[in-house]
Amino acid sequence: DTGVSQDPRHKITKRGQNVTFRCDPISEHNRLYWYRQTLGQGPEFLTYFQNEAQLEKSRLLSDRFSAERPKGSFSTLEIQRTEQGDSAMYLCASSPGGRTGELFFGEGSRLTVL
Amino acid sequence: AQSVTQLGSHVSVSEGALVLLRCNYSSSVPPYLFWYVQYPNQGLQLLLKYTTGATLVKGINGFEAEFKKSETSFHLTKPSAHMSDAAEYFCAVAYSGAGSYQLTFGKGTKLSVIP
Numbered sequence: 001d002t003g004v005s006q007d008p009r010h011k012i013t014k015r016g017q018n019v020t021f022r023c024d025p026i027s028e029h030n031r032l033y034w035y036r037q038t039l040g041q042g043p044e045f046l047t048y049f050q051n052e053a054q055l056e057k058s059r060l061l062s063d064r065f066s067a068e069r070p071k072g073s074f075s076t077l078e079i080q081r082t083e084q085g086d087s088a089m090y091l092c093a094s095s096p097g098g099r100t101g102e103l104f105f106g107e108g109s110r111l112t113v114l
Numbered sequence: 115a116q117s118v119t120q121l122g123s124h125v126s127v128s129e130g131a132l133v134l135l136r137c138n139y140s141s142s143v144p145p146y147l148f149w150y151v152q153y154p155n156q157g158l159q160l161l162l163k164y165t166t167g168a169t170l171v172k173g174i175n176g177f178e179a180e181f182k183k184s185e186t187s188f189h190l191t192k193p194s195a196h197m198s199d200a201a202e203y204f205c206a207v208a209y210s211g212a213g214s215y216q217l218t219f220g221k222g223t224k225l226s227v228i229p
Contacts, residue, residue, distance in 0.1 A: 004157065031215065040123070042204050042219030043158070056215060091157070100165075101146050101208035101217050105157035 002026070004106035006092050012112045013082055020078045021109045025094030032075050033103060034067055035091040036060065043091055049075060050097075082113045116141040116207045120220035128228045133177075133192040135223045137205030140186065146208040147188040148217065149179055153201045161203070164188065175199070200227045 005024045013019050025032050030051050035043035046065070048056040051072035061067075064083075069075040079086055089110050093103035121136040139145055149161040162173025169181040175198075179190045188205060205220040 033215075040221065042118075042206075042221050043217075045216035045218070048215050050215075058216070093158075100215060101148050101163060101206065102160055103150075103158070103217065105150075105159070107155070107157045 004092055004094050004104055006090075006106040006109045008109060009107065010110045010112075012114065014114050015084060016081055018078065018080045019082055019111060020076055021090050021092075021111075023075045023077070023092030023094075023106060024073075025075070025092070026104055029094035029096050029104070030072065031095045031097060032069055033093045033095070034075070034077050035093065037089040037091055037108070038087075046077075046090075079111070082111075084113045087111055087113045116145065116209060116218050118205050118207050118218055118220035120203075120205050120223050122223050123221065124224045124226070126226040126228055127195045129197055130194050133190070133195045133199065133225065135190040135203050135205075135225065137179075137188045137190065137220060138186050139188060139205070139207045141207055141209070143209060147179075147181060148206040148208070149173065149177070149188075149190050150204045150206060150219075151201050152204065152222075158204065161190070195225075195227045197227050197229065200225055 032049040034046040037043045049069040064080045067077045089108040091108045093105040117140045119138045147164040150158040152158045164181045172178045206217045
C-alpha cells in the first residue's frame with residue numbers, strides 16, 4: 001500500500017529562486033489538497049483539486065504560487081520568486097470522493113528560503 | 115467562517131494517566147469535526163471524526179471524543195496514556211455543506227508522556 005508521497009522532502013533555496021514540489025496521491029483518490037504548515041501552527045489550506053480541476057484556492061495562495069494536477073494524477077506546487085516568508089512545510093493530502101475531511105497526508109516538503 | 119481553538123500548546127501526562135486534549139470550534143453551520151495525530155517525522159494521520167449521529171466517537175489507539183454542541187467543544191480523551199501516544203494532536207473542522215472541502219486546523223497540542 002503506497003501512501004501519499006512528496007518530493008523533495010527538503011529544499012533549501014535562495015530568495016528570488018523558483019521552487020517546485022511534487023505530490024503523488026494514493027492512486028484511487030480523486031481529491032488532492034495542498035496545505036502549508038509553519039512552526040507552531042496547524043496546517044493552513046492552500047488549494048484543492050478534484051481530478052484535474054482546481055476547485056478551491058485560499059487567499060494565502062498569492063500570484064507567486066501556482067498548482068497544477070495534469071490528468072488528475074500527480075500534482076505540482078510551484079513558488080516563483082521565493083521570499084523568506086515562504087519558508088514552511090508544504091503538505092499534500094489526498095482523499096477519496098464523498099468523505100469530507102478524511103485526508104491522507106504525505107510527510108511534507110520542507111522549504112527553507114535563505 | 116469556521117475556526118478551531120486548542121487550549122494548551124503543550125500537555126504532559128504520566129504514563130497510565132488520563133489524557134484530555136481540549137478543542138473548541140466556531141462554525142456557522144453544522145460542523146464536521148476531526149482529530150489528527152502527527153508523530154515525529156511522519157505525516158498527519160486521522161485519529162477520529164464526527165459527522166452526524168452519535169456524539170461520542172471512538173478512534174484508533176483507544177482515543178475517543180465527544181461532540182458537545184451546547185459547548186461547541188470536541189475534546190479528545192484516552193483513559194490511560196501510553197508512551198507511544200507522545201505526538202502532536204490537531205483538531206480540525208470542515209464545513210458540512212456542499213461546495214467547500216477545506217479543513218480548518220487548530221494550532222496543535224503537543225502531548226508528552228512521562229514514564
